[in-house]
Amino acid sequence: MGGNEEKYVAEAFATNWIAPLGPHVNGFEAAIREELGNGVHAAVLSSGTAAIHLGLQILGVSYGDEVLCQSFTFSASANPITYLGARPVFIDSERDTWNMSPALLRKAIEDRIAKYKKPKAILAVHLYGMPYNVEAIQQIADEFDIPILEDSAEALGSSCHGVACGTFGTIGVLSFNGNKIITTSGGGALVSKNKAYTEKAIFLATQARDEAPHYQHSHIGYNYRMSNVLAGIGRGQMEVLADRVAARRRNYDYYVAHLGGMETFEFLAEPEGYRSNRWLSCLLTPSFEHREMIRLALLAEDIESRPLWKPLHLQPIFEQELSFLDGTSLDLFHRGLCLPSGSNLTDSDLERIVNIIKTTKS
Numbered sequence: 001m002g003g004n005e006e007k008y009v010a011e012a013f014a015t016n017w018i019a020p021l022g023p024h025v026n027g028f029e030a031a032i033r034e035e036l037g038n039g040v041h042a043a044v045l046s047s048g049t050a051a052i053h054l055g056l057q058i059l060g061v062s063y064g065d066e067v068l069c070q071s072f073t074f075s076a077s078a079n080p081i082t083y084l085g086a087r088p089v090f091i092d093s094e095r096d097t098w099n100m101s102p103a104l105l106r107k108a109i110e111d112r113i114a115k116y117k118k119p120k121a122i123l124a125v126h127l128y129g130m131p132y133n134v135e136a137i138q139q140i141a142d143e144f145d146i147p148i149l150e151d152s153a154e155a156l157g158s159s160c161h162g163v164a165c166g167t168f169g170t171i172g173v174l175s176f177n178g179n180k181i182i183t184t185s186g187g188g189a190l191v192s193k194n195k196a197y198t199e200k201a202i203f204l205a206t207q208a209r210d211e212a213p214h215y216q217h218s219h220i221g222y223n224y225r226m227s228n229v230l231a232g233i234g235r236g237q238m239e240v241l242a243d244r245v246a247a248r249r250r251n252y253d254y255y256v257a258h259l260g261g262m263e264t265f266e267f268l269a270e271p272e273g274y275r276s277n278r279w280l281s282c283l284l285t286p287s288f289e290h291r292e293m294i295r296l297a298l299l300a301e302d303i304e305s306r307p308l309w310k311p312l313h314l315q316p317i318f319e320q321e322l323s324f325l326d327g328t329s330l331d332l333f334h335r336g337l338c339l340p341s342g343s344n345l346t347d348s349d350l351e352r353i354v355n356i357i358k359t360t361k362s
């Protein structure tokens, strides 16, 4: 926590705004709008997963539809596709950003259109805080007139040519889960330049009540709005977002400075104009065996590290789904490791980690 969170939470108690609405909800949304810029509006919700669920629904995804989804991501990106009775079509990654491959995206769209199954949405992810290839993906989306749901759950504070991640898609999604760069313990947001979309999200997230003195419903609703207490935490966290990004980027720079010159290891550099929040610092090792050697050597010293996300097309829940692949995400999964990346790591922590990694050999 940064410092002011408890003050905002105490204010919620003092004013008795203990509900999924109130001044902190409005204030947190205003802070998000200001931070992201680019003319977006925000609706704060109970989770990023809830934001993806509502976002897909607002983009018109329903039973039997197909959604083109990045395979190299956390399962929460794709799970809401199935909540709607739709099916994911998985797209492999490109080397430059580790995110959705524009070439495979085009191939998938052409294939599905040829089979009279034009996809309803493109779900692209800024994984580990690195922006996806915004220009190429947007150009394909425009060419085929398919909306983008931008999963920016890991990329608050990232940007591309000075424009904030979360503001590129027709709808963008943020997460404030406990493991993200800033947190409300659990929470998320749906953002869009189209105010009708954020208003629709708030309507659906608060049980879809029609205008009437009694309870009247002409849509199925959800209980997905963020609590005013948690929004208080969010207001305090927004004040330290820039510090958190600086701390995460410093971790990454330390790892690159001490391991990057060894030729054994690779890091994901920022393409020209791209700025990652470096939510997690990731290392590419020469082989699966070397990656495991490092992971186990760190674990023996009580230091947690973790393989990169297992691609969704290989997960038991999704392995029967259609996929457009070239082996990139599988290779990253085999050889990649998320290193300790907390905003509170000290120089001596980082030195210890680097020294253990240096003792391993291919």
Ligand SMILES: *Cc1c(COP(=O)(O)O)cnc(C)c1O
Residues within 6 Å of the ligand: 046, 047, 048, 049, 050, 073, 074, 076, 077, 125, 151, 153, 154, 174, 175, 176, 177, 186, 187, 188
């Ligand atoms: C965390 C995360 C989500 C889900 O957000 P929650 O707030 O935890 O529901 C979705 N996509 C990605 C890529 C994430 O990392």
